[in-house]
Amino acid sequence: MHYEGTLSKMATEPTEPIQYFLVFEDSFLNMNQVLGRDLSIEFTGYQCLECGKRKKIFRQGFCYDCFYASASAGDWIMRPELSTAHLGIADRDLDYESSVQLQPHIVYLALSSEVKVGVTRKTQVPTRWIDQGADEAVTILEVPNRYLAGITEVALKNHFVDKTNWRKMLQNEVLTLDLLEEKGRIFDFLPEEVxxxxxxxxxxxxxxxYPVLAYPKKVTSLNLDKTTRYSGKLIGIKGQYLIFEDGTVFNIRGYEGYRVSLTV
Incomplete structure (x- = not known):
């Protein structure tokens, strides 16, 4: 089977185990059905997810121009505490920013390698937890806008990490602890307003x-800019990573906007 298209993060369904789908312009591939089979990936070009032009990807699936112009690539995306729509202040496009920032947000603890604090829109639960490869997750609080979630995350960064150790996550080196107990001790760390x-x-x-047949002991990340062709046996999917038998891992999210040719 042969597929061609522009990479975007895999769609998921919260089943047992998680179901993963690569969705292209004219087709889709259920990645769970590829487990245990050889998969070939060839890099063929770029296509910006914002403007659709065949321009080199700069960051997060955007070309350079779109990354610095699009409302969906503002600094508040990665740093929620910079949100200003609740004040009626625009960053790039107040209508868009209000539609995203002024809705219920969740602050959570997730266990993917160690305990991580994070923020997501309520509508993105549990998708966000799946995308980061969390084995467990628990909601800390629900707030009415992104700013309040952001200042909570900043406060809790003094006590928990805010990034996933992707190597440990993919090797299934996960701490053993009671996540609910961790949640129970954080109230005094919260800002007064939340x-x-x-x-x-x-x-x-x-x-x-997650649909994983075996976890590798060592992992090596596939870089499509340096290795434009790769083939291996798929043995697992966790977070937005494909895991291959030889220890190669491929972060689909990290190559959004890259056009590829896939052969199963």
Missing amino acids: RPYFNTDLNEHLKIN
């Missing part, structure tokens, strides 16, 4: 099962 939103339902707890 404490009324603290989620006291300590029974809320999500565990996630």
